[in-house]
Amino acid sequence: MTDYFEEFNITPLAQGETPNHMLHLARLLRDFGMSPYEFNDELPPPASKAFVDNLEEITSHEPESSCPICLKQFSAGEIAKKLDCKHIFHSTCILPWLEKTSTCPLCRHEFKTDNADYEAYKTHKKREKEREGEIENLHNSMFS
Amino acid sequence: MANIAAQRIKREFKEVIKSEEVAKCAIKLELIDDNYSELKGEIAGPPDTPYEGGNFVLEIKVPETYPFNPPKVKFLTKIWHPNISSVTGAICLDILKDQWAAAMTLRTVLLSLQALMAAAEPDDPQDAVVAKQYKENPEMFNSTARHWTNVYAGGPNKNPDFDQKIQRLTDMGVMSHDARVALSTYNWELERATEAIFT
Numbered sequence: 001m002t003d004y005f006e007e008f009n010i011t012p013l014a015q016g017e018t019p020n021h022m023l024h025l026a027r028l029l030r031d032f033g034m035s036p037y038e039f040n041d042e043l044p045p046p047a048s049k050a051f052v053d054n055l056e057e058i059t060s061h062e063p064e065s066s067c068p069i070c071l072k073q074f075s076a077g078e079i080a081k082k083l084d085c086k087h088i089f090h091s092t093c094i095l096p097w098l099e100k101t102s103t104c105p106l107c108r109h110e111f112k113t114d115n116a117d118y119e120a121y122k123t124h125k126k127r128e129k130e131r132e133g134e135i136e137n138l139h140n141s142m143f144s
Numbered sequence: 145m146a147n148i149a150a151q152r153i154k155r156e157f158k159e160v161i162k163s164e165e166v167a168k169c170a171i172k173l174e175l176i177d178d179n180y181s182e183l184k185g186e187i188a189g190p191p192d193t194p195y196e197g198g199n200f201v202l203e204i205k206v207p208e209t210y211p212f213n214p215p216k217v218k219f220l221t222k223i224w225h226p227n228i229s230s231v232t233g234a235i236c237l238d239i240l241k242d243q244w245a246a247a248m249t250l251r252t253v254l255l256s257l258q259a260l261m262a263a264a265e266p267d268d269p270q271d272a273v274v275a276k277q278y279k280e281n282p283e284m285f286n287s288t289a290r291h292w293t294n295v296y297a298g299g300p301n302k303n304p305d306f307d308q309k310i311q312r313l314t315d316m317g318v319m320s321h322d323a324r325v326a327l328s329t330y331n332w333e334l335e336r337a338t339e340a341i342f343t
Contacts, residue, residue: 096212
């Protein structure tokens with residue numbers, strides 16, 4: 001179980017500190033579905049620079065395997081980038097895509113971005129999901 | 145056109161020609177011009193839907209930024225479907241907009257469109273009139289979609305009642321397509337359709 005402050009993703013007021021009314025208003029709007037983040041219908045923002053710079057490079061390929069973006073077969077020794085989801089692409093193919101959006105073109109696995117608003121939105125969504133699960137658990141433990 | 149787009153379409157084209165869907169005549173792809181930027185697609189209406197037996201032609205335009213951006217696809221064959229405009233053929237499908245991914249191909253697009261024909265999304269409509277009918281009067285929707293399939297896509301199911309109502313309007317000098325649109329919109333009530341056309 002999480003404590004009250006963690007549950008609502010808030011920190012207690014310090015001695016003499018007054019509530020931040022703008023923050024309250026923002027939370028109120030969010031809870032009534034008027035999210036200040038409008039990422040619902042868009043592609044996620046570009047992948048984080050650090051993530052792109054540190055992508056794993058591989059040079060040996062499974063026989064007959066090809067790059068899902070250009071559909072060309074990998075030739076022996078050709079340098080390719082491997083994403084965290086294990087999918088492999090030519091770097092000339094995957095880099096322009098990651099500059100556009102931070103997902104794997106094959107499985108849609110999401111990677112880190114440099115967009116603080118989007119990361120906050122992602123955390124919020126994740127917390128919302130977890131909370132739903134917790135409520136479900138609580139309900140089941142009470143009514144089973 | 146940028147090399148990468150043309151190169152990829154070339155490879156995809158080979159893939160589609162060899163695919164089992166082409167062997168089963170479910171999808172078809174043809175080149176329109178020599179630089180691989182414009183194609184013609186064809187999909188067979190899925191079985192057990194009002195589109196069964198029809199053949200639907202699509203216009204496919206490949207942008208220079210393909211496959212990083214989706215192809216532009218619309219129906220050239222007129223169709224009665226909640227997610228496809230009955231006027232322009234424009235399609236409302238997420239993978240042709242914000243849910244596009246670079247690993248998708250023309251083959252997966254055609255198969256997705258076939259799936260869309262079998263399972264409409266009336267809550268995310270392209271054609272509000274059709275979507276309303278789909279939700280409020282599914283039987284009327286089915287017979288209207290079947291009638292459009294018969295007239296525009298070569299489907300086998302004639303509807304003598306609908307044909308007769310259209311005839312009544314064409315006898316008054318209305319173009320048959322305009323008559324069909326008005327009647328389809330007003331659930332084949334001749335009086336209301338006539339009123340809509342002449343006011």
